[in-house]
Amino acid sequence: MTLLYFAWLRQKIGKSEEQLELPPHITTLAELVEYLRGQGSGYADTLADTTRIRAAVNQTHVGLDTAIRNTDEVAFFPPVTGG
């Protein structure tokens, strides 16, 4: 799975992109967020308040209840501010 981070999420996590082998028991975005929070304080702090975070799966805006697979491109970012 490709994970992408934008704006202040990118800055706080300290990377813009990473590859993840999705653990088989993780099937939704919400579960993925929970899993990432366990990967260190950078993730835990950044992903603490999900009301401030939006997500896209394969470049489509989705909610946190969305099902995901290991081949997906998943992006986390703040609400878009437009250009």
Place this chain on the structure above:
Amino acid sequence: MTLLYFAWLRQKIGKSEEQLELPPHITTLAELVEYLRGQGSGYADTLADTTRIRAAVNQTHVGLDTAIRNTDEVAFFPPVTGG
């Protein structure tokens, strides 16, 4: 009085501008039109149908009942078509 003609009125009358010493008995645009119709067939033909003609006095759109003076700039033209 300065008289100006635009578009097909200019073409039919054969001039774009002329000076006229306004006869004292002429006090409105309608009377001026009537007077000009007597100045030859070019004027008579061009000014025959006043529904096709618009006028301005001193660069302001006005109706044919408008009072005029010898110092005015009077223009006759077709309804504007815009740019």
Place this chain on the structure above:
Amino acid sequence: MTARISIQTGDFDVSREIAALTGVQAHVGAVATFTGIVRGDDGLIALTLEHYPGMTEREIARHADEANARWKLDGITVIHRIGRLETGAQIVLVAVASSHRGDAFAACEFLMDYLKTRAPFWKQEERADGTHWVEARESDDRAAERWR
């Protein structure tokens, strides 16, 4: 608010006009423009435009003032070409600067509706079979009516 109004035979450069509008004030955030092009889809070869020198500029300036009273604007540029213009040529530019995009759009459309209907211009169309003067159009009048 400054308004620049030019009736001219020569062409114009939209980029340069935008730069002139935005170069002055730091708070300009939006420039809406409209560029009219002589359409050639109907066998038209060229248009020849005539105007009423003096009155045309004055009337456009009056409508620019009205736009400025209705919306929050930073600058207006109106350029209208006259003389013979072949199809594909730029014929009119309205550019409106504002710190609010909605105001810029509304004022630009308002001025275009005015220019296309009530401004003292007369157009002659040139086709293969000769030239004729264009009659006033009702649909354009309806567009201008919206603003009353």
Place this chain on the structure above:
Amino acid sequence: MTARISIQTGDFDVSREIAALTGVQAHVGAVATFTGIVRGDDGLIALTLEHYPGMTEREIARHADEANARWKLDGITVIHRIGRLETGAQIVLVAVASSHRGDAFAACEFLMDYLKTRAPFWKQEERADGTHWVEARESDDRAAERWR
């Protein structure tokens, strides 16, 4: 209808974009454009824009298609700059060609409202006291709501 969408660091030339839109078809009679400028009225030094490569272009293309379905259009150009942009710099251009000026204006405003609210861009403001990420604004959301 063709749509050209470019997310780029470099500047753009509005005149050239208008010429590209009108040079193709004989029946283009109207080009409405909107140029956004980085406003410097509030102590702002610069904006730095970030986008989601791929998704941004796709979403803009989807909205260009929607504009084309709603209005009678001949061409759309959307250019959005990213990276660091100082105040006074051009940041966004939407240009819409049509044979009808009302359609050109409506589609241009529709696309701008989308770009300013829902397009996947994030902005960082740079001021004398440092930088901070811009939060989403409600008034812009209301502007975009109009089109629903």
